[in-house]
Amino acid sequence: MKLTQTQNSEVIIIGAGWSGLACAITLVKQGFTVRLLESAQQTGGRARQVQFKHFLSSETIDNGQHIMLGAYHSTLSLFKEIGLSEKDILERQPLELNLFSTKQPFIQLKTKNYPAPLHLLFGFMSMQGLTLNERFKIISMALHLEITCYKLKNDISVKQLLNKHSQSTKIINALWEPLCLATLNTPIEYASAQVFLKVLKDSFSKKNHDSDLLFFRQDLSQLFCLPAGDFINRNGSSIHCEEKVIAVQTDPVESNQFIIQTRKQSKKHSYKSKQVVIATPAYITKTLIRTFSSHKHTVNESLLKPANASLNYQYEPICTVYLQYPSTFSLAHRMMGFYNTTAQWVIDRSLTNQPGLIAVVISGPGLHSRLSHQQLSENIHQELSTCISNLPDLLSYQIIIEKRATFSCRVNIDQQRPQNKTQIPGLYLAGDYTNTHYPSTLEGAIRSGQSAARQIMEKRSHE
Ligand SMILES: Cc1cc2nc3c(=O)[nH]c(=O)nc-3n(C[C@H](O)[C@H](O)[C@H](O)COP(=O)(O)OP(=O)(O)OC[C@H]3O[C@@H](n4cnc5c(N)ncnc54)[C@H](O)[C@@H]3O)c2cc1C
Incomplete structure (x- = not known):
């Protein structure tokens, strides 16, 4: 293996996911x-x-819908910063959940055009498919959360929180469980109520547009990753x-400098920089930190801040x-919800110029993972055909399973999440798992990348 000459850079970012890209854009804008x-x-x-490969052709889809x-304000403002106009890339719809089931009644939640949180409270009040008593239980929980500022003394599971507020099995299965899976991708039995409440607070209680649903008009690379790359290169x-x-x-010679070793095809390269951001998922960050060698620090997670933070997710x-x-x-709707079924959320991709293409999202673990792709696609098609009267024959399918799609957002998770700054001056972490108080989402990734960038900028302003 050849080793090329070491090159210098002001900041090196490892990993070009949305957190790495957000960090780079923020720094580049400040002249780094x-x-x-x-x-x-x-x-x-x-x-x-x-790529979605059909028999003779292929088209682009997303690695996951x-x-x-x-409420994803950081993401929306980052889009703006690189010159993307919201109306060109996103379709915004006031929150409307249409929840179908093969055996249970249809349930609909539609927000009203009032200031938050009234838009939602009136939406709950007029929910279709629930009894007066069930709607009352949801409203009294929502009011209690408003009054207590969505705060808990101690973190508990989402299920415990729902039980505390006497939510019936039907409300849990039809409303809260799908919402928890959609936002935290973690089953209610062990999902962190504190993180769930953070998302509910940001989306439901500040401005009514915060609860809007935003759908992408292009695949995620065309929409953000490629324009972000152009911006960085330009x-x-x-x-x-x-x-x-x-x-x-x-660097053994200049100890305030890092050496980053890489492999590209069969060649080894090395780079030098005084500032490094590791923007990889936690399990990779952990392996990279193990390669860290310094005479001052032990080679383990003790270089994280706070001291009790961990990369074991x-x-x-x-x-x-x-x-x-x-x-x-x-x-009939851009997005349909399904409850007590394998399918959870079903999204029509005609917006991405893919008429007839439907993306079915199944968050979290479940028996579906034991099925062959053919069996799973047939089962889902069957489920959909029970609720959608005019569903035609299926032409083709593709299934993408991301085993480590998100970190498991468990009770007390925020206590283990590391800050961007590490104990090593000049070494930073970014990624959705860092302590943004957000679950594993695009917004969490972008907030983290921007926050790491701000700390590098702050350091420069003190030099
Ligand atoms: C199927 C699926 C559906 C999702 N749905 C939603 C949703 O609807 N809404 C939402 O907000 N969020 C959703 N998410 C979560 C969201 O995609 C993630 O939270 C976000 O993309 C994480 O970004 P990141 O930059 O923190 O990490 P990553 O995207 O994991 O980026 C890390 C990067 O580091 C690179 N890398 C790894 N190792 C190395 C190395 N040794 N050297 C160099 N580079 C390396 C990787 O290739 C990768 O590009 C979903 C995720 C998945 C998988």
Whole structure:
């Protein structure tokens, strides 16, 4: 293996997922020169395009169907910063949940055009498919959460929180469980109520547009990753794909400098920088930190801040089942929810110019993971045909299972999440798992990347 000459960069970011890209954009805007090192062939990490191969052709879909909420302010302002206009790339709809089941009644929640949180309270009040008593139980829980500012003395599971507020099994199955899986991708039995409440507070209690649903008009790479890359390159910085970082070390000669070793095809490269951001998922960050060698610090997680933070996470899967129907077919709603079924959320991709293509999201673990792809697609097609009267024959399908789609957002998770700054001056972490108080989401990733960048900027302002 050849080793090329060491090159210097002002900041090196390891990993070009949405957190790494957000960090780079924020720094580049402040005049920093950044080098982004990405092991994959393309940027975007877990939120990127992949190919859907039909018999004779192929088209781009997402590695997993994503949607956003109006409360994702950091993501929306980052889009603006690189010149993307919201109306060109997103469709915004006031929150409306249409929840179907093969055996249970249809339930609908539609927010009203009032200031928050009244828009939602009136929505709960007029929910279709629930009894007066069930609606009353939801409203009294919502009011209690408002009054207590969505805070808990001690973290508990979402299920415990719902039981505390006497939510019936029907309300839990039809409303709260799907919402918890959609936002935290963690089963209610062990999902953190505190993180769930943070998302509810940001989306439901501040401005009524915060609860809007935002749907992408393009695949995630075309929409954000490619324009983000152009922005970074145009501003004198660079992204290097297929360049895997294999070690991060301090320079034995200049101890305030890092040496980053990479492998690209069969060649080894090394880079020097005084500031490094590791923007990889926690399990990779952990292996990179193990390669860290310094005479001052032990080679383990003790370099994290706060001292009790850890990179030992459990993960939850997400399965996206893409079903291709004839192009004349479309869903009655952009998104349909399903409860007491394997399918959870079903999204019509006609917005991404893919008529007849439906993305079915199954968050978290479940028996579906034991089925073959063919069996699973047939089962989902059957479920949908029970609730959608005019569903045509299925033409083709593709299933993408991300086993480590998100970290498992468990009770007390916030206590273990590390800060961006580490104990090593100049070494930072970014990624959805860091302590943003948000679950594993695009918004969490972007907040983390921006926060790491701000700390580097702050350090420069003190020099
Ligand atoms: C199927 C699925 C559906 C989802 N749905 C939603 C949704 O609807 N809404 C939402 O908000 N969020 C959703 N998420 C979560 C969201 O995609 C993630 O939270 C976000 O993309 C995480 O970004 P990140 O930058 O923190 O990490 P990552 O995307 O994991 O980025 C890390 C990057 O580091 C690179 N890397 C790893 N090792 C190395 C190395 N040694 N050297 C160099 N580079 C390396 C990786 O290739 C990757 O590009 C979903 C995720 C999945 C998987």
